[in-house]
Amino acid sequence: MARKDHSLIQKKFGENLQKIRNDKNLSLRELAAKCDVDDSKISKIENGKFNIALSTIIELAKGLEIDAKELMDF
Numbered sequence: 001m002a003r004k005d006h007s008l009i010q011k012k013f014g015e016n017l018q019k020i021r022n023d024k025n026l027s028l029r030e031l032a033a034k035c036d037v038d039d040s041k042i043s044k045i046e047n048g049k050f051n052i053a054l055s056t057i058i059e060l061a062k063g064l065e066i067d068a069k070e071l072m073d074f
Contacts, residue, residue, distance in 0.1 A: 011048035016074040018046040020064055035063030 021031055021042075032039035036059050044050035045060075061068040 006051070007048065010045075010051060012074045013052075013071065014046040014048040017042075017060065017071060020066065020070065021046075024064060026064070031060070031063050035059040037063070 021028075026034075028039040028042050031037075031042055037056060041050060041056075042060070045052055045056075057068050057071055061071055064071075
């Protein structure tokens, strides 16, 4: 997979994460408090600037109280 494709996936993932977080009326800090991910890292993820690990996806899903697969549904 080309680097351009990776960047697009990161961007789409971040947009989806931000949408779900906003739909749940959570700030970055509130989500960070609910999971083991720093708010500045969440911001970078939402802006497509951070390539995350599977464990981070699971933590974010836990904090959002959703299945991890919903974060990948974009």
